[in-house]
Amino acid sequence: MIGQLSALTLLFVLIFGLNLIPAFAPPTWMAVAFVGFEFPDANPLLLAPIAAVAATLGRLCLAKLAHWLVRERLLSKTHQENIDVIKERLEKRTALTFSVFLFYAFSPLPSNFLFIAYGLTGLPLLRVALPFFIGRTVSYAAFTMSGAVVGRHLHVESLESML
Numbered sequence: 233m234i235g236q237l238s239a240l241t242l243l244f245v246l247i248f249g250l251n252l253i254p255a256f257a258p259p260t261w262m263a264v265a266f267v268g269f270e271f272p273d274a275n276p277l278l279l280a281p282i283a284a285v286a287a288t289l290g291r292l293c294l295a296k297l298a299h300w301l302v303r304e305r306l307l308s309k310t311h312q313e314n315i316d317v318i319k320e321r322l323e324k325r326t327a328l329t330f331s332v333f334l335f336y337a338f339s340p341l342p343s344n345f346l347f348i349a350y351g352l353t354g355l356p357l358l359r360v361a362l363p364f365f366i367g368r369t370v371s372y373a374a375f376t377m378s379g380a381v382v383g384r385h386l387h388v389e390s391l392e393s394m395l
Contacts, residue, residue, distance in 0.1 A: 243267065243279065244286045251290025254298075254344050260287050261340045264372045268379025276380065280373035287372075288365045291343060295351030295360075303352045319353040326359060333360045337367020 247264075250257045264283050267274060303312060322329055329350075336343045343364065350360055 240279075240282055244282055247283050247286035248290040251287045251344075252293055254294060254348060257344075259340060259342065260368075261371065261375045265375040265379035268376035269383040270379075272380040272383035274376070274380070276373045276376035279376050280369050283372045283376075284365050284368040287368050288361055291347040291364060292357050292361055294344060295347040295357055298348040298351035299354055302348075303354070307352075315352050319355060322350075322353060322355060329359055330363045334363035334367050337364045338371050340371070 247260055250260050250263060260283065264279065267279060268276065303315065307315070333343075333346070336346055347360070351357075
């Protein structure tokens with residue numbers, strides 16, 4: 233039990249960190265597929281929500297950091313005004329915003345720049361957190377199960393036997 237808890241905690245921290253990095257990080261879907269591949273008996277219905285919570289929290293922190301660091305400290309007044317125009321349009325299209333984030337969450341497309349851009353607007357993050365969490369939970373379960381199927385049917389020599 234303690235071993236499983238520490239493994240899940242490590243997975244959470246790893247995925248949170250991957251989603252906090254604004255660029256050049258490996259995709260999270262690859263990490264959860266690897267977990268499924270390496271541990272084919274792991275429960276994807278347990279792993280997926282944990283990974284989705286970590287990914288969502290990481291992206292929300294990234295959005296907050298973008299607002300605090302980029303908008304408040306680095307952007308000129310003109311750029312802030314341009315972002316405010318986008319903010320006004322997004323406020324009128326909450327269903328579209330929900331749909332776009334849900335689409336991205338179901339896909340393996342990177343969402344880091346989407347969260348950075350949304351964070352620059354200063355709009356409430358709950359509007360994008362919920363669809364992102366839903367989509368990532370489903371997609372991570374699928375990637376974990378896919379990795380597990382491959383892991384069960386493909387016998388790869390361990391690194392220890394190669395050394």
